[in-house]
Each structure stands twice: as structure tokens, then as C-alpha cells.
Amino acid sequence: MLLLYNSAIQLYGLIIKIFSLFNNKAKLFVQGRKNIFKKIQEKVDPVRSSIWFHFASLGEFEQGRPLLEKIKSTYPHKQIVITFFSPSGYEIRKNYALANGVFYLPLDTPSNAKQLIAAINPEIAVFTKYEYWYHYFEALHKSGIPLYIISGIFRPNQIFFKWYGSFNRKILSFVTHFFVQNEESKQLLSQINLQNVSISGDTRFDRVAENAESPKEFETIRKFCGNTNTLIAGSTWPADERLLAELINSNPDWKFIIAPHEIDKSHIDEIVKLIPNAVKYSALTDQPSDTQTLIIDNIGLLSSIYQYGKMAYIGGGFGVGIHNTLEAAAYGIPVIFGPKYDKFQEAKDLISINAAISINSAQELTSAFNKFATHKTAGIEAKNYVNSKTGSTDQIIKYIAQNF
Incomplete structure (x- = not known):
């Protein structure tokens, strides 16, 4: 052997x-x-x-x-x-x-x-x-x-x-x-x-809890969000982004920030094709924006960007497995992700306390989004879970x- x-x-x-x-x-x-x-x-x-x-x-x-x-x-x-x-x-x-x-x-x-x-x-x-x-x-x-x-x-x-x-x-x-x-x-x-x-x-619980206590501030992103409810989509892949494009079109009163897992030019261009009115972070100004969607085309920002969200979508669940749910949960926001989460104990735990929902389709994504948009305690449960661990x-x- x-x-x-x-x-x-x-x-x-x-x-x-x-x-x-x-x-x-x-x-x-x-x-x-x-x-x-x-x-x-x-x-x-x-x-x-x-x-x-x-x-x-x-x-x-x-x-x-x-x-x-x-x-x-x-x-x-x-x-x-x-x-x-x-x-x-x-x-x-x-x-x-x-x-x-x-x-x-x-x-x-x-x-x-x-x-x-x-x-x-x-x-x-x-x-x-x-x-x-x-x-x-x-x-x-x-x-x-x-x-x-x-x-x-x-x-x-x-x-x-x-x-x-x-x-x-x-x-x-x-x-x-x-x-x-x-x-x-x-x-x-x-x-x-x-x-x-x-x-x-x-040990990730220690890391995300510490990060959520003193996150980096991004003034341009804060102004982009303004007073509008915002969904942060982190570490997304094409399968995630296709679902998100439908959700964005159906919810003009929300803003969306997409931070893809891969930020090479070809991938960013594909997202722009899906969401033509989106603005890239590299082109974002510090003026308030009425653009609905922001694409993060830089690395190293995501763990702090969750502070601006009311809800999170975590990518990877339609591929080999979901990415980090805890970074979002630490900020007290509920999370949504695809079906492949069985390797992640924290994802199972968050679902069990109604702070996360796993989805398989665009229809299920809409249903989960609508539920968390009106569920006032899901985010609190998420944060309490992180702090308890x-x-x-x-x-x-x-x-x-x-x-x-």
C-alpha cells in the first residue's frame, strides 16, 4: 500500500x-x-x-x-x-x-x-x-x-x-x-x-466571534447599503449565482452583495452577464448608490462585509460542500445554503435552531428568503449559538x- x-x-x-x-x-x-x-x-x-x-x-x-x-x-x-x-x-x-x-x-x-x-x-x-x-x-x-x-x-x-x-x-x-x-x-x-x-x-468559533467584535469598516460598502436591507452572498459559485439572479430580480426593495469564491475576470464577467446592472467593488465610489447589486472583485473582505447584512447566502452547497457559515452567523444574521452541508456540524446545528435553511431550488430559495425577511429572532439565535461554542x-x- x-x-x-x-x-x-x-x-x-x-x-x-x-x-x-x-x-x-x-x-x-x-x-x-x-x-x-x-x-x-x-x-x-x-x-x-x-x-x-x-x-x-x-x-x-x-x-x-x-x-x-x-x-x-x-x-x-x-x-x-x-x-x-x-x-x-x-x-x-x-x-x-x-x-x-x-x-x-x-x-x-x-x-x-x-x-x-x-x-x-x-x-x-x-x-x-x-x-x-x-x-x-x-x-x-x-x-x-x-x-x-x-x-x-x-x-x-x-x-x-x-x-x-x-x-x-x-x-x-x-x-x-x-x-x-x-x-x-x-x-x-x-x-x-x-x-x-x-x-x-x-477553533473557528473563537476566530469568527473575535472578528465580529471588531470588524474592518468599509465606508463605500456601508454607503452602498444605506438603510436598505441587504443580503450578503459569500463564496458563491455559478450554480449559486444563477439562483441569486432570480432572487434579485424578484426583490427590488433589497440590496445584494455577491462575493464569489473565484474572482478571476472570466467569472466576474459571467456574474455581470447574469446581473447586468451590478457594480463591481473596484469601481464603487463613496457616494450613495441606487444600484441594487454589488460584486466583490477583491479578496479578503468577506469576513467583515457580513456586518452590513440582514441575511446571508453561503455558496458551495451545489458543489463539493458549503463554505464558512460561521462568519455570517457571528454577526447575528441567519444563513441560507445549498444541499451539500452534511460534512459541517455547525450547519446542522444552525438548521436545528432555525437559524439556517438548506435549499435545493430557486423556489426554495425564495421561500427561505421570505421566511428570514420576517423572522426577527433567527439572527439572534445564530449569534448566541456561535458565542456558546x-x-x-x-x-x-x-x-x-x-x-x-
């Missing part, structure tokens, strides 16, 4: 190189890893031990960020090293001020794992929610370096819990301690004889600080 895994990693690297010839994200993936160990050498002192945080992408970074910042504020002398797998995380956070170095994670090979650990000299490693790499985990284990999974969540249909998942279970066996989001995850790990587990919840970061740092 290890031979098959190694072959898959090599094949993946080859495919990405081919795609990099015509795909910008793949190009960033490949170019960012060129001379990676030289880049690390230039920024990281291998004599000093470091705390290594790895994130798959931007969402996981925001999830693990409260712990990272808590460690840095408590232990300011600690050297922080961050790695990302995806360009969408690295390209946005490559200049993150609290890290001594931010890098792409080299592909998971025995030599890369050995070389990376020697280069950054971690005293602990923290992986957030996803990504289980055999060689990195094994190298940490053999070196006696504690490895923590935070905000972990497991489901019965994952390969770890299948009869043919012995290789994947071995990867989990290298983890020092799992901090999981719920009881189900703890029970599933117990079934495969992993007892080094604590239920600590999700904070505290994960303090629980985790109390446990891992024994290694400092």
Missing part, C-alpha cells in the same frame, strides 16, 4: 506540472515549490526550534489562527513556521506578520519530509482539521516531535473506518493527540483503538503548552 501511495504522490506531481501549462492555480502550485528548501533556509533559523502550523488552504488557516495567535502572544519568542498545500491559502497569507516564514508544503515524499523537519526544527506540529500525510507524520513520530490535529472531525464513511483502510489508520496512529469537534468523532476514533482524543470543539483555543493551548 505504501508503494501505491508513493506512486500516487508522484503521479499527482506530474499531473499538476502538466496542468500548470494552462491553469494559473496549478502554475502557482508548481512555481511556489521551486527551490523551496532554499527559501526556507533564507528565512528560518534551524538552530532555533519552531512551532510548525500546516493548513490545507485559507479556510483552515482562519480555523487555526486563534491558536497560532494565542501561542504567539503567550510565547512571543517562539519561532512560527507556516506551510500551505493550496495556492488559495499561501498566496493570501504569504506575508502573514506573526510567522517567521510562510511556505508551500513540498509533496509528501520520504526525502522531503526528512529535509523539511531538519530545516524548520519543529518542537511541535499542528495540523488543522484535514490533511493526513504519511511521510510527514511518520518523520515527526520517529523524531519524537508531538503532532496535534485541531478542530478534527470524522465521519463513518471515511476510509479510516473501512475494512480496507489499514494504511490510512496507520497514518492516524502517528498523531500525538486529536482535538475533535464532536462526540461522534471521538467514538469513531475509539473504534479503531485511538484513545488520545479530546472533544474541544472548533467559543473557548476551544484555550482548552487546546492548556494541553499542548506542557511541551514548551
Whole structure:
């Protein structure tokens, strides 16, 4: 099985190189890893031990960020090293001020794992929610370096819990301690004889609650909204945007802000075709606007834009899965999303307290919109839910600080 895994990693690297010839994200993936160990050498002192945080992408970074910042504020002398797998995380956070170095994670090979650990000299490693790499985990284990999974969540249909998942279970066996989001995850790990587990919840709650307390202000967006009720559509994809276009046409007394997941020119142009009277954020002035729809064609704004909304639509539910519902809920606004939310405990929880609705069609979107437009307490329930789930970061740092 290890031979098959190694072959898959090599094949993946080859495919990405081919795609990099015509795909910008793949190009960033490949170019960012060129001379990676030289880049690390230039920024990281291998004599000093470091705390290594790895994130798959931007969402996981925001999830693990409260712990990272808590460690840095408590232990300011600690050297922080961050790695990302995806360009969408690295390209946005490559200049993150609290890290001594931010890098792409080299592909998971025995030599890369050995070389990376020697280069950054971690005293602990923290992986957030996803990504289980055999060689990195094994190298940490053999070196006696504690490895923590935070905000972990497991489901019965994952390969770890299948009869043919012995290789994947071995990867989990290298983890020092799992901090999981719920009881189900703890029970599933117990079934495969992993007892080094604590239920600590999700560190994202700490992050979104903190962000909602002191969001960035955007005067042009505030003036765009004025005194008009506004729906914020975050991390949308084309399937979401087609439904939203119908909703916009049917509700001229509301304003809408669409922040798509991808902001390349071709995608923005497609949204403009759907909603011809929309204005782009890059062209927005600070004068009050009677335009109904604003398209956010910049990155890094969404988590603060929710402060201007009365309702939120979260994209991704007609694709691989919904994006972050908690950023919106933290501001005390109800959320609507598509049908693929089963991997997200918070989405299920928000539905159970009537602070969220899942929809499958334009008709259902209209019905959910009308319900939340008149439901005065749904947003309050959403905010109370977020605030009730904070505290994960303090629980985790109390446990891992024994290694400092």
C-alpha cells in the first residue's frame, strides 16, 4: 500500500506540472515549490526550534489562527513556521506578520519530509482539521516531535473506518493527540483503538466571534447599503449565482452583495452577464448608490462585509460542500445554503435552531428568503449559538503548552 501511495504522490506531481501549462492555480502550485528548501533556509533559523502550523488552504488557516495567535502572544519568542498545500491559502497569507516564514508544503515524499523537519526544527506540529500525510507524520513520530490535529472531525464513511483502510489508520496512529469537534468523532476514533482524543470543539468559533467584535469598516460598502436591507452572498459559485439572479430580480426593495469564491475576470464577467446592472467593488465610489447589486472583485473582505447584512447566502452547497457559515452567523444574521452541508456540524446545528435553511431550488430559495425577511429572532439565535461554542483555543493551548 505504501508503494501505491508513493506512486500516487508522484503521479499527482506530474499531473499538476502538466496542468500548470494552462491553469494559473496549478502554475502557482508548481512555481511556489521551486527551490523551496532554499527559501526556507533564507528565512528560518534551524538552530532555533519552531512551532510548525500546516493548513490545507485559507479556510483552515482562519480555523487555526486563534491558536497560532494565542501561542504567539503567550510565547512571543517562539519561532512560527507556516506551510500551505493550496495556492488559495499561501498566496493570501504569504506575508502573514506573526510567522517567521510562510511556505508551500513540498509533496509528501520520504526525502522531503526528512529535509523539511531538519530545516524548520519543529518542537511541535499542528495540523488543522484535514490533511493526513504519511511521510510527514511518520518523520515527526520517529523524531519524537508531538503532532496535534485541531478542530478534527470524522465521519463513518471515511476510509479510516473501512475494512480496507489499514494504511490510512496507520497514518492516524502517528498523531500525538486529536482535538475533535464532536462526540461522534471521538467514538469513531475509539473504534479503531485511538484513545488520545479530546472533544474541544472548533477553533473557528473563537476566530469568527473575535472578528465580529471588531470588524474592518468599509465606508463605500456601508454607503452602498444605506438603510436598505441587504443580503450578503459569500463564496458563491455559478450554480449559486444563477439562483441569486432570480432572487434579485424578484426583490427590488433589497440590496445584494455577491462575493464569489473565484474572482478571476472570466467569472466576474459571467456574474455581470447574469446581473447586468451590478457594480463591481473596484469601481464603487463613496457616494450613495441606487444600484441594487454589488460584486466583490477583491479578496479578503468577506469576513467583515457580513456586518452590513440582514441575511446571508453561503455558496458551495451545489458543489463539493458549503463554505464558512460561521462568519455570517457571528454577526447575528441567519444563513441560507445549498444541499451539500452534511460534512459541517455547525450547519446542522444552525438548521436545528432555525437559524439556517438548506435549499435545493430557486423556489426554495425564495421561500427561505421570505421566511428570514420576517423572522426577527433567527439572527439572534445564530449569534448566541456561535458565542456558546467559543473557548476551544484555550482548552487546546492548556494541553499542548506542557511541551514548551
